[in-house]
Amino acid sequence: MSWRTPGHRRSLRLFRDGAGATPAHMAFPSAPLPHPDGWFCVGFGHEVAAGEVITRRSTGEDVVLARGASGRLRALRPHCPHLGAHLGVMGTVTGDDIVCGFHRFAFSLDGPCRRTAYGGPPPRATLDTLPVRETGGLILVWRARDGSPPTWEPPALSTSGWRAPRGTMYEVAGHPQQITENVVDFGHLEHLHGATLAAAPEVSFDGRECGGRFRVVRRLPRVGQVSATYTFRVYGLGLTVIECALSDHVATRFFALPNPVDPWRAEFRFAATARVAPSERVPRMWSKPASGVAARLIRDAFYVIHAHGGSLDLPVWHYQTYRETPRLAPGDGPIGRYRKWAEQFYSTPPATTTGDCHAVCDVHQRQGHGGQH
Ligand code: FES
Ligand SMILES: [Fe+2]
Numbered sequence: 001m002s003w004r005t006p007g008h009r010r011s012l013r014l015f016r017d018g019a020g021a022t023p024a025h026m027a028f029p030s031a032p033l034p035h036p037d038g039w040f041c042v043g044f045g046h047e048v049a050a051g052e053v054i055t056r057r058s059t060g061e062d063v064v065l066a067r068g069a070s071g072r073l074r075a076l077r078p079h080c081p082h083l084g085a086h087l088g089v090m091g092t093v094t095g096d097d098i099v100c101g102f103h104r105f106a107f108s109l110d111g112p113c114r115r116t117a118y119g120g121p122p123p124r125a126t127l128d129t130l131p132v133r134e135t136g137g138l139i140l141v142w143r144a145r146d147g148s149p150p151t152w153e154p155p156a157l158s159t160s161g162w163r164a165p166r167g168t169m170y171e172v173a174g175h176p177q178q179i180t181e182n183v184v185d186f187g188h189l190e191h192l193h194g195a196t197l198a199a200a201p202e203v204s205f206d207g208r209e210c211g212g213r214f215r216v217v218r219r220l221p222r223v224g225q226v227s228a229t230y231t232f233r234v235y236g237l238g239l240t241v242i243e244c245a246l247s248d249h250v251a252t253r254f255f256a257l258p259n260p261v262d263p264w265r266a267e268f269r270f271a272a273t274a275r276v277a278p279s280e281r282v283p284r285m286w287s288k289p290a291s292g293v294a295a296r297l298i299r300d301a302f303y304v305i306h307a308h309g310g311s312l313d314l315p316v317w318h319y320q321t322y323r324e325t326p327r328l329a330p331g332d333g334p335i336g337r338y339r340k341w342a343e344q345f346y347s348t349p350p351a352t353t354t355g356d357c358h359a360v361c362d363v364h365q366r367q368g369h370g371g372q373h
Helices: 008-022 176-184 186-193 284-319 335-345 357-373
Strands: 038-044 053-058 061-067 075-076 091-094 095-099 106-108 113-115 134-136 136-145 166-173 195-197 202-206 209-220 224-235 238-246 250-262 265-276
Touching: 038 053, 038 061, 038 250, 038 265, 053 091, 053 166, 053 250, 075 134, 075 265, 095 166, 134 186, 136 250, 176 209, 176 224, 176 238, 176 250, 176 265, 176 284, 176 335, 186 195, 186 209, 186 284, 202 335, 250 284, 265 284, 284 357
Parallel strands: none
Antiparallel strands: 038 136, 053 061, 061 075, 091 095, 095 106, 106 113, 134 136, 166 265, 195 209, 202 209, 209 224, 224 238, 238 250, 250 265
16 A cells, blocks of 8 residues: 555564564563453454364463354363363364364363263363353453453444454553553654544543544545544453544444453454445445445555554554553543553452552643543
């Protein structure tokens, strides 16, 4: 694509070589925040076809994903209950069973052992299944440090009319709380991304969700000045959905998806999709395919623009420390309120506190900058 975001290549180079800097997970003696609880994206639905098994990692453990012939997706702890083979390595899917290749015990994808290759009755053995959801083309697994079941559900995102998400993944030194903080860090929009806020952003924190809206003006190479209004919703620390309507008929949607892999190491997935309502001015037999093609082109264009723009964050995150008491200034986003909201996603509270940060934010509000919060 010819209209690259200025600084994109340099940013990726800085992310990869750091100009001699040490990535954050190696630079500090211990992770400043533990793994959070919640739903985290470990892949896109189209990455696991019926009959396939893949392995992903989240909060320090492998997670095996297997899709049965019926299309059911299941997430499993990796090791076979028999003698411990890794099902992501040795497992194959037959119908809606997974068969471990070490001794060929077959397990229902719901857990129980159905049969062995020895012919006798199966042992009372059950696979450890993990809560998994598919929504909007994403695969989300529930992770809780104390092993507790889900206490809330991710949103049911419609896929009707939307193209499959086009996404990418980076392995970064970082943490979902710090990465997701980006969406309310309005101060960096202009100074890192070159997008000027056209009005005071709106933000609210409500239970497990944080939501808001902001309007920016920016200059795109070969396109010129454009303005756009983004509406975002954050569901826990692993799923941010940002939507931007281009017209009554054309909508785009982006996902920012940090998945905590190991202490202060995360996979960061970014994905884009688009929907174009069929036009009544096009003959009926052509309108649906035409809107599908248009949606794919728009998705791909927005993917490139926003993936390039988003890449500017990578060298920040990869070498960034966690400032427990950041020295905030008027013009910053509602960092303190965000961190207070984020505390609910730890089954045991993080050792750090954000008290000093709250005090700084309160000062801003008294100075008349509360409208941006
Ligand atoms: S270890 Fe899986 S069948 Fe034996
Ligand atoms: Fe950013």
